[in-house]
Amino acid sequence: KLGVILASAGSAVGLGNIWRFPYETGNHGGAAFILIYLGCILLLGLPIMIAEFLIGRHSQANTARAYQKLAPGTHWRWVGRMGVLAGFLILSYYAVVAGWTLEYILEAATNGFSGKTSGEFITSFQQFSSNPWRPVIWLIAFLLITHFIIVKGVEKGIEKFSKFIMPVLLIMVIGIAIFSLTLKTTLDDGTVRTGLQGLKVYMKPDLTGITVGRFLQITLDAMSQLFFSLSVSMGIMITYGSYVKKDVDLNKAVSQIEIMDTGVAFLAGVMIIPAVFVFSGLDGMSAGPGLMFVSLPKVFKAMGEAGVLVGIVFFLMVSFAAVTSSVSVMEAIVSSMMDKFHVSRKKGTILTTL
Numbered sequence: 001k002l003g004v005i006l007a008s009a010g011s012a013v014g015l016g017n018i019w020r021f022p023y024e025t026g027n028h029g030g031a032a033f034i035l036i037y038l039g040c041i042l043l044l045g046l047p048i049m050i051a052e053f054l055i056g057r058h059s060q061a062n063t064a065r066a067y068q069k070l071a072p073g074t075h076w077r078w079v080g081r082m083g084v085l086a087g088f089l090i091l092s093y094y095a096v097v098a099g100w101t102l103e104y105i106l107e108a109a110t111n112g113f114s115g116k117t118s119g120e121f122i123t124s125f126q127q128f129s130s131n132p133w134r135p136v137i138w139l140i141a142f143l144l145i146t147h148f149i150i151v152k153g154v155e156k157g158i159e160k161f162s163k164f165i166m167p168v169l170l171i172m173v174i175g176i177a178i179f180s181l182t183l184k185t186t187l188d189d190g191t192v193r194t195g196l197q198g199l200k201v202y203m204k205p206d207l208t209g210i211t212v213g214r215f216l217q218i219t220l221d222a223m224s225q226l227f228f229s230l231s232v233s234m235g236i237m238i239t240y241g242s243y244v245k246k247d248v249d250l251n252k253a254v255s256q257i258e259i260m261d262t263g264v265a266f267l268a269g270v271m272i273i274p275a276v277f278v279f280s281g282l283d284g285m286s287a288g289p290g291l292m293f294v295s296l297p298k299v300f301k302a303m304g305e306a307g308v309l310v311g312i313v314f315f316l317m318v319s320f321a322a323v324t325s326s327v328s329v330m331e332a333i334v335s336s337m338m339d340k341f342h343v344s345r346k347k348g349t350i351l352t353t354l
């Protein structure tokens with residue numbers, strides 16, 4: 001039971017929590033987004049994940065086969081196929097962002113954060129991410145790591161990997177979050193900005209100016225975040241569900257996975273948003289996909305010498321978390337290809353990676 005929970009949590013917890021959740025929250029003005037997200041978890045996340053586990057456990061099959069087995073001759077099989085396609089499309093950009101984390105391990109290790117001014121953190125991220133070569137090389141490196149894990153077979157490796165990195169990642173996120181709350185700057189005009197004020201921005205819903213249209217937009221974005229973060233509707237949980245024994249209480253297992261996933265996302269916000277507030281004010285919150293890559297290096301710089309090590313270990317952990325997620329998507333794609341087109345594991349993986 002623990003193995004399945006950890007593997008599912010390994011798939012769920014990744015860049016979606018640490019990179020995507022904070023910038024989505026920042027883009028939508030903080031706590032209002034979090035509140036709506038929590039509502040979506042209860043109304044959508046729990047039932048969908050339980051449903052996927054049930055479909056997998058009942059059919060004892062992967063996505064490609066599960067719907068066909070449960071509803072032969074109907075169009076339900078298209079739901080399974082669309083899931084595999086969605087996973088494929090997501091993986092193709094997930095690996096790009098995961099590649100960015102590899103670059104930042106190197107940056108941290110070569111002491112790249114120490115001499116930069118606030119503005120330089122932004123320009124260096126922009127220059128790097130729009131460079132025609134470097135991100136592509138990291139993308140290929142990340143895909144190859146995922147590729148070789150899939151070729152070797154996932155079972156043992158991934159489970160052990162998840163057992164080790166999940167607790168370490170959690171401890172790091174909590175530690176950095178606490179440090180972020182202690183940050184403080186004094187602006188030229190004498191105003192003081194503290195991490196605790198930033199926490200208030202993060203946690204206190206600001207409902208001024210919320211119209212029906214805006215509410216619907218935030219809800220839609222919260223739902224996108226939810227599907228992404230929980231790895232649902234991509235066939236992954238169906239495959240994992242087929243490994244769950246009949247006597248396991250699915251409600252409980254799924255609740256545990258979702259609490260873990262939402263907990264890490266929330267803490268990642270505490271780690272990033274107060275720091276953004278201290279260094280860049282409210283304007284910095286809507287930085288979009290660069291948020292983590294700009295604000296965290298500033299935090300590591302503020303830590304002084306210890307920040308070099310913390311930076312290396314942090315980006316290493318995030319890239320590990322990204323691997324446990326990318327592996328689950330690629331496994332769902334490859335196993336469906338093996339099933340459908342009768343190709344070998346190796347051939348299926350090569351085609352997917354290409």
Ligand code: PFF
Nearest residue numbers: 012014015016229231234325
């Ligand atoms: N849930 C993963 C995360 O939050 O990082 C990302 C992910 C994994 C998305 C698998 C989609 C997927 F099929």
